[in-house]
Amino acid sequence: MALLAVDEALAQLLADAKPLGEEILPTARAGGRVLSRPVQAHHSQPPFDASAMDGYAIRAADVASVPAQLKVIGESAAGHRYAGAVAAGEAVRIFTGAPVPPGADTVLIQENTERLADSAINILQTVAEGRNIRRAGLDFSKGNVVLQPGRILDPAALSLAAAANNAQLHVVRQPKVAIIATGDELVAPGAVPGPDQIISSNNIGVTEIVRINGGETRDLGIVDDDIDHIETAIGAAIENGADILVTLGGASVGDHDLVHAALTRRGMKLDFWKIAMRPGKPLMSGRLQGLNGAPLRVLGLPGNPVSSLVCSYLFLAPLVSALAGRPYQPDIRTARLGVDMPANDLRRDHIRAQIIADENGEPVATPLSLQDSSMLSALARANGLIIREPHAQAARAGEPCEVFMLR
Known part of the structure; x- marks a missing residue:
């Protein structure tokens, strides 16, 4: 034959x-797998206008000139929104991730304020409308496709699927x-x-x-x-x-x-x-x-x-x-031979080698001295294989060669 x-x-x-075919896995157990169906968002993220900083939710018009004093009427924390609204001359103490109360159109960072009393602050710097607010749906909106089929579920993709409220995923x-x-x-x-x-x-x-x-x-x-x-x-x-x-x-x-x-x-x-x-x-x-x-x-x-x-x-x-369902692309690169190579016979040769960058950063492939197919120690030392095509002519050190990278 x-x-x-x-x-x-x-x-x-x-x-x-x-x-x-596909199977359904809990999102927490789907790491490294490949999506077989699109992943949709089941809610918006953030689901409300949220503060991006610790500070005060205010109206920008109230601090068009400084210094200015505002009355502190309450607090909005992550998971515990302020139930009321902000009117002229008022401020709500707010923390990162907390809902911005109605009436407020900007968040002033706390470093640019001075607390005068429990219910009053002095504004030291103006702030433009919309600053330090993450608008509802900034990351994604309900119904958006957040991940496409074929995506390998790496840490970021898994976190995104979970954030979009997907408890389970269809995977290959x-x-x-x-x-x-x-x-x-x-x-x-x-x-x-x-x-x-x-x-x-x-x-x-x-x-x-x-x-x-x-x-x-x-x-x-x-x-x-x-x-x-x-x-x-x-x-x-x-x-x-x-x-x-x-x-x-x-x-x-x-x-x-x-x-x-x-x-x-x-x-x-x-x-x-x-x-x-x-x-x-x-x-x-x-x-x-x-x-x-x-x-x-x-x-x-x-x-x-x-x-x-x-x-x-x-x-x-x-x-x-x-x-x-995973993409596969062998890591084949061009290097220079570190030694002379004899002519090859009728079989493609895969020569265990060390590929190391020289002083100019150019990869140089040097075969290991022993190439016996029983020697695992040589394969473990090699980080690549020099590919010699059938009937390849003798090659000199410094000439280009193809290498299949192992690691």
């Missing part, structure tokens, strides 16, 4: 990926991602590995990539190299209503790589298998029939930790984002 180009594989994967349903790690050699973190075993780590990193792109995961644990056990785990993913099934390892062509066979027994329609990329050549994509006949997308990731995570950055992240 010929190797599929990276861009073609990604286009196939995302061709029909669109936001899933989170993609459910089931993760199955396979291999007799794997044990969970915290366990004591046998003499021929290693710690399973891919599922941890993949889970975080799913989370930051708007999905939720169900880790179905480690499954040994037994085709019946793997098929049972696949069935559990279906029963749990997964939208995406991610398998870790077992997707190559060795005698112990049984994932493809187990998926085939479950009726998977294979979309593609084996990509012209490094690391991550054994990447597999297909479709199963999920719960109640819904489509279940399958992404078979390589077992090598770096390969698994690089494939997750390049393929799983945009897929989860698309199903979650």
